[in-house]
Amino acid sequence: MANDTPPTGNRTTSVNLVRSSNPWTSANSAAGFVLRYLIVVRKQLIAVLGSSERADECLKILIAHLVSVGFGEHKKGRLRDFLIRAIRTTAKARISDLTVSERPTTDIDSVLSDNEQWLSLWRTGLLERAWRSLERKEHIDPQRPLFSVLHCATTKPKQPGQSLRERLKSERGVELGEADIQSLLPVARASFAQLLADEVAETLEKPTKEDVKAELKTLGLTKAFDGMSI
Structure with missing residues (x-):
């Protein structure tokens, strides 16, 4: 396609x-709405973590969180900003469980919502x-x-x-x-x-x-x- x-x-x-008239902040199911963009989020996590297995582990954490508490206090602004914050948070959590030699060299804090790679992935999605x-x-x-x-x-x-x-x-x-x-x-x-x-x-x-x-x-x-x- x-x-x-x-x-x-x-x-x-x-x-x-x-x-x-259906903005993301009014979604009945936060997890359900984010599932629309799961492929995009997964691709960014793979780019950050260098592993599809680690990316999938982060996705499980993210979806479980959304099912439990929804968008929470971050339910504002642009969805792509919310998701890139979630990507950073879950990636950091996963990296903290790795040994020093296993950790990717990517600077997680530099992965921002206006990052060219993220904008390209979001656009394609x-x-x-x-x-x-x-x-x-x-x-x-x-x-x-x-x-x-x-x-x-x-x-x-x-x-x-x-x-x-x-x-x-x-x-x-x-x-x-x-x-x-x-x-x-x-x-x-x-x-x-x-x-x-x-x-x-x-x-x-x-x-x-x-x-x-x-x-x-x-x-x-x-x-x-x-x-x-x-």
Whole structure:
């Protein structure tokens, strides 16, 4: 599945940056909400600890804590900030149990929320969730293959020179005429952008339009909204 941000076309489409009313701070289950981003957190822990086994041990500690006490007094601001603090805390706890020779050389305190590696992982995680949401929409309404059209239009083809129509048929089993493809593309781009905006908004405490815009800029996700009315 593609991790890149699909560029928009020339047609102007509206996207509501604060459509979602489900910020992470209002989640009924802290552990359940964080599970959405478990892969991202695990990758950062592996980078810090140098071991998938140690990363998984930290994840167990984190999830157990969230099940027991929820987000606690840290239920504010951005979810990615909360999670990077949790990564530092659990990593330090795990490292303290290791011998000096076993300990990684990474400076845990330098792993901050604006760390390039963490921002890249977080960005990719948000994009992957938006792609999966778009794919689910297609499963619900297969007559409008938005995911298939956008995915084939924005990822590298397996066979150079293959037309989008041919690619849709060979890779996705979708048969569409050129006019239908061109009609669906802007709809697919707008749907993806809206789903991405929803994902970002839900990781903020009390998201406003300006807050979401700022987070999209920080994460390098603004390309998905080019040509959109927001």
